[in-house]
Amino acid sequence: MGPEAAHLRVRLTPHAARLAKRSSAVAAQLLPSDREQESDAFESTVQPCAGKADSMVPGFERLYEDRVLLRVTDACAAHCRFCFERNEGEENGFPLGLHGTWEIPASAVAQAVERLRAAPEVRSVTVSGGSPLLLGEERLLGIVRALADVDTIRQIYVAMSRPIFTPELWTSSLARGLAALSRSDPSHPRDSRRVAASVHINHPDELTEAPEVVEALDRFVRAGVPLYNQTTLLRGINDEADVLEDLHSLLVANGVLPYYLVHCMPIRGAGHFRTTVQRGIDILRCLERSSGHERPHYIVVTEAGKVQLCSTSALRYEAIEGRRFVVLPTPYPTASFLRYEVTDRLPPLCRDECGLITARYLDGAQDVPVGTTGAMSSPILSAPSPVMGSQ
Numbered sequence: 377m378g379p380e381a382a383h384l385r386v387r388l389t390p391h392a393a394r395l396a397k398r399s400s401a402v403a404a405q406l407l408p409s410d411r412e413q414e415s416d417a418f419e420s421t422v423q424p425c426a427g428k429a430d431s432m433v434p435g436f437e438r439l440y441e442d443r444v445l446l447r448v449t450d451a452c453a454a455h456c457r458f459c460f461e462r463n464e465g466e467e468n469g470f471p472l473g474l475h476g477t478w479e480i481p482a483s484a485v486a487q488a489v490e491r492l493r494a495a496p497e498v499r500s501v502t503v504s505g506g507s508p509l510l511l512g513e514e515r516l517l518g519i520v521r522a523l524a525d526v527d528t529i530r531q532i533y534v535a536m537s538r539p540i541f542t543p544e545l546w547t548s549s550l551a552r553g554l555a556a557l558s559r560s561d562p563s564h565p566r567d568s569r570r571v572a573a574s575v576h577i578n579h580p581d582e583l584t585e586a587p588e589v590v591e592a593l594d595r596f597v598r599a600g601v602p603l604y605n606q607t608t609l610l611r612g613i614n615d616e617a618d619v620l621e622d623l624h625s626l627l628v629a630n631g632v633l634p635y636y637l638v639h640c641m642p643i644r645g646a647g648h649f650r651t652t653v654q655r656g657i658d659i660l661r662c663l664e665r666s667s668g669h670e671r672p673h674y675i676v677v678t679e680a681g682k683v684q685l686c687s688t689s690a691l692r693y694e695a696i697e698g699r700r701f702v703v704l705p706t707p708y709p710t711a712s713f714l715r716y717e718v719t720d721r722l723p724p725l726c727r728d729e730c731g732l733i734t735a736r737y738l739d740g741a742q743d744v745p746v747g748t749t750g751a752m753s754s755p756i757l758s759a760p761s762p763v764m765g766s767q
């Protein structure tokens with residue numbers, strides 16, 4: 377057990393607060409628990425995709441050879457207790473990454489556009505936050521328009537954060553404005569461009585108990601903005617195949633493609649949300665009985681980038697300082713990673729193996745349901761036993 381976990385102030389929107397009263401699954405994601413004090417010092421040292429930020433252009437991060445992230449604000453309308461921003465440092469008990477005081481200056485957007493014009497190999501930009509919606513419609517559309525003006529960009533994703541926070545900001549005019557920036561060019565399909573939105577929905581209650589969310593999504597679907605969902609795998613909340621099957625079926629019916637299932641990252645004060653990587657694989661195997669478009673990509677976010685696992689992945693483990701790490705070969709060439717690094721070294725948990733990066737990823741635990749108190753019973757250094765389906 378490490379030092380006391382960073383306190384994360386509760387922040388809710390009126391809509392999220394109402395939903396938390398109706399749904400224990402939503403409440404567990406947004407309201408604090410005593411278990412946040414079970415902090416493992418190692419969790420706060422893990423920085424996924426560390427060192428990718430371009431110190432010359434605020435908000436600009438070259439994630440991979442062909443992909444860039446443009447962070448436009450650090451504000452989020454409410455706080456998820458498992459937010460990865462908890463690792464970003466803190467001020468007055470309030471993690472800086474969720475402080476909500478920073479917005480990208482116009483000069484940085486212009487610089488980002490210049491960088492993209494000089495890097496034609498970049499095809500995809502994700503406009504991220506916090507929540508870009510909080511910039512306001514006009515400003516957000518202005519940023520996406522500026523990015524769409526770069527001819528070589530084919531895909532722009534606006535990471536719209538969680539619709540349960542501010543569904544009222546998902547306006548028809550914003551949807552129409554984003555859709556208008558897509559372009560199909562039948563004569564030159566290489567010049568076509570798609571503007572899409574990604575959303576973050578973790579549990580069926582976020583749709584079944586929230587008609588405003590369903591309406592918000594529908595406004596985007598009707599306007600022609602493709603929607604992709606990212607779900608965080610959360611122990612005791614959605615780490616059961618039945619829950620995720622229901623969620624994915626609901627998402628598809630409401631016009632959203634279940635795209636990513638993300639293993640909850642090592643985050644200080646949020647260890648109780650983390651199940652094992654193996655459990656995610658076992659759930660994935662159960663999900664294979666669903667139709668293809670209801671099956672998400674299961675990914676683990678390492679310091680080198682996203683690593684996708686499949687239902688037949690055989691995990692390898694390594695002990696580091698008494699903790700169990702999963703050894704994950706990544707598809708990322710070391711040379712290409714270092715090209716976009718601010719420093720000239722690989723992150724501490726990454727190694728070069730035959731020109732590709734192999735990452736070490738802190739595993740979670742699976743035996744203690746969320747909401748109970750007491751020490752975590754992580755079976756450190758022993759391989760976890762598979763758990764199939766619902767418990």
Ligand code: SF4
Pocket residue numbers: 452453454455456458459460461505506507537538576
């Ligand atoms: S929506 Fe995303 S960025 Fe915002 S608090 Fe939740 S996890 Fe963090």
